[in-house]
Amino acid sequence: MKDLEKKILSAGQVLPGNILLVDSFLNQGLDVELIDAMAETWYRYFESEPITKVMTIEASGIAIAALVAKKFSVPALFAKKYDTLNLTSDRHQSSVYSYTKKKEYTIAVSKRLLTEEDHVLIVDDFLANGCALRGLIDLVESANASIGGVGIAIEKSFQKGPELIRATGVNLCSLAKIASLEDGQIEFAEADA
Amino acid sequence: MKDLEKKILSAGQVLPGNILLVDSFLNQGLDVELIDAMAETWYRYFESEPITKVMTIEASGIAIAALVAKKFSVPALFAKKYDTLNLTSDRHQSSVYSYTKKKEYTIAVSKRLLTEEDHVLIVDDFLANGCALRGLIDLVESANASIGGVGIAIEKSFQKGPELIRATGVNLCSLAKIASLEDGQIEFAEADA
Numbered sequence: 312m313k314d315l316e317k318k319i320l321s322a323g324q325v326l327p328g329n330i331l332l333v334d335s336f337l338n339q340g341l342d343v344e345l346i347d348a349m350a351e352t353w354y355r356y357f358e359s360e361p362i363t364k365v366m367t368i369e370a371s372g373i374a375i376a377a378l379v380a381k382k383f384s385v386p387a388l389f390a391k392k393y394d395t396l397n398l399t400s401d402r403h404q405s406s407v408y409s410y411t412k413k414k415e416y417t418i419a420v421s422k423r424l425l426t427e428e429d430h431v432l433i434v435d436d437f438l439a440n441g442c443a444l445r446g447l448i449d450l451v452e453s454a455n456a457s458i459g460g461v462g463i464a465i466e467k468s469f470q471k472g473p474e475l476i477r478a479t480g481v482n483l484c485s486l487a488k489i490a491s492l493e494d495g496q497i498e499f500a501e502a503d504a
Numbered sequence: 505m506k507d508l509e510k511k512i513l514s515a516g517q518v519l520p521g522n523i524l525l526v527d528s529f530l531n532q533g534l535d536v537e538l539i540d541a542m543a544e545t546w547y548r549y550f551e552s553e554p555i556t557k558v559m560t561i562e563a564s565g566i567a568i569a570a571l572v573a574k575k576f577s578v579p580a581l582f583a584k585k586y587d588t589l590n591l592t593s594d595r596h597q598s599s600v601y602s603y604t605k606k607k608e609y610t611i612a613v614s615k616r617l618l619t620e621e622d623h624v625l626i627v628d629d630f631l632a633n634g635c636a637l638r639g640l641i642d643l644v645e646s647a648n649a650s651i652g653g654v655g656i657a658i659e660k661s662f663q664k665g666p667e668l669i670r671a672t673g674v675n676l677c678s679l680a681k682i683a684s685l686e687d688g689q690i691e692f693a694e695a696d697a
Contacts, residue, residue, distance in 0.1 A: 340617040341566075341580040343573045369563040373534075374580065377567035380536045387534040387567065424533045 312352050312486040315464065316499055318345055319487055325495045329467070337436050337464060338371035347378050349486055353434070353462040354382035356484045356504045360459035362432045364388050364425070366451070368418060368443055372435045375464065379434050388425060390418040390450055405449035408442050418446045422454070429456035438463040438485065441472025448481070460484060467492075468500050505545050505679040508657065509692055511538055512680055518688045522660070530629050530657060531564035540571050542679055546627070546655040547575035549677045549697045553652035555625045557581050557618070559644070561611060561636055565628045568657065572627050581618060583611040583643055598642035601635050611639045613647075620648035627655040631678065634665025641674070653677060660685075661693050 324332040336342035362383045367376040368390045380387035396404065396417040404419045425431070431451050438444055444461065451458055458481060466473045466485035469492075476483050488500040517525040529535035555576045560569035561583045573580035589597065589610040597612045618624070624644050631637055637654065644651055651674060659666045659678035662685075669676050681693040 334614060335617060336579075339582060339584065339614060341570055341573065341582070343570050343580055344577065346570070347574060370566060370582070370584070373563060373566040374570035377534055377536050377539070377570050378574070380534065381540060381571070384537065386529075387536055389532060389534070389563070391532065391563070421527060421532060424528060 312349060312502055312504060314345060314348055315487045316502070318342065319465065320497060323497065325492050325497060329469075329492045331465065331467075331489065331492060331497070333436075333465070341374045343374070343378070346375055349375070349464060350378040350382050352486060352504050353379055353432070353484060357432055357460045357462070357482075360432065361430050362459045363429045364456075365432045365434060366390070366420075366425070366447060367434050368392065368447060371437075375434050375436060375462075379432065379462065383432070388420065390420045390447060393417045393419060403450045403453040405446040405453070407446035410440055410442070418443075418450065420450050420454075425450065425454040425456055427455035429454065430459045431456050432459045432462060434462040434464075436464045438466040438472045438476070438483075439470045441470075441475050444472065444476060448479075462486075465489060505542060505695055505697060507538060507541055508680045509695070511535065512658065513690060516690065518685050518690060522662075522685045524658065524660075524682065524685060524690070526629075526658070534567045536567070536571070539568055542568070542657060543571040543575050545679060545697050546572055546625070546677060550625055550653045550655070550675075553625065554623050555652045556622045557649075558625045558627060559583070559613075559618070559640060560627050561585065561640060564630075568627050568629060568655075572625065572655065576625070581613065583613045583640060586610045586612060596643045596646040598639040598646070600639035603633055603635070611636075611643065613643050615647070618643065618647040618649055622647065622649035623652045624649050625652045625655060627657075629657045631656040631659040631665045631669070631676075632663045634663075634668050637665065637669060641672075655679075658682060 365380040376387040460482040490500040558573040569580040653675040683693040684691040
């Protein structure tokens, strides 16, 4: 998606360690006009899927999920993160390893809010190692719900997540694909939409 | 706002300790049609204010902020929560006491994203003790920005926050006011819009 790529080039910052900082428009600061245009792009891409819920993980996926859910006229839903969480019978849970924080955490969603009737579109801001996304897919599978697709704003194509997720057969639509951040230069691969 | 009150009555759950659970439509599960109608109500209420940014705190305020910001055609912004955070020169910071978690945490926002040019509409899902809201007001004041108003989905009028905030002269618009949750019964006071 050209508008997203342009925004990444004009407002993104490359930090040491292959980090792309987009806090001025995608997390913390939210360019809602841009996110709404992204939502429209995913809507057209996944329009044929009978989506019943748009799901993400707190916190930076929430604005995206809300604007995408609006396009599909369905509810949004976000998984919560917990440092520690006892197993309870009323929540679907999964463990996620954070490479950024170098620790494992639990994500969970109420069983009342995600059921086998659901056909879910998962959205998130980033896909790098794919740990958070695999956790979300895990929650959907625990609920015996089905996955209509995955919409990612920015995938780091040089990390292992995108390939691992595509290998499972999930329909993944990334709006910007970063091929490389070497020497502080942002290079894109061709996006899915 | 009648539609919000109706939804609270039909889908809210009163738990012991004066807790009103609205996770099926306002936090975790998000009824984006309802939240969009709430956003429209605040837009009409605060229309005369030259709002430049809609600000909230992670996580459950984010969907609200995104949909409100869309109405005003301005960016949204959310403060992040930290268990511990070193003082740094590039962030506005404030301390917030959580009665739910019985501990203090830090909220912060990048100085790049909130400046003295800003006229801010603060929004959040709940107002009870007012600690989180006072933290947000603190951040706006640290930035020498001005406050155009505060939009709250559900205020617990029987707790001290709403009165404290109104006493400061801030223009507070609560869309549902809970007068009492005693004996598991939800009683409303007249809302601001």
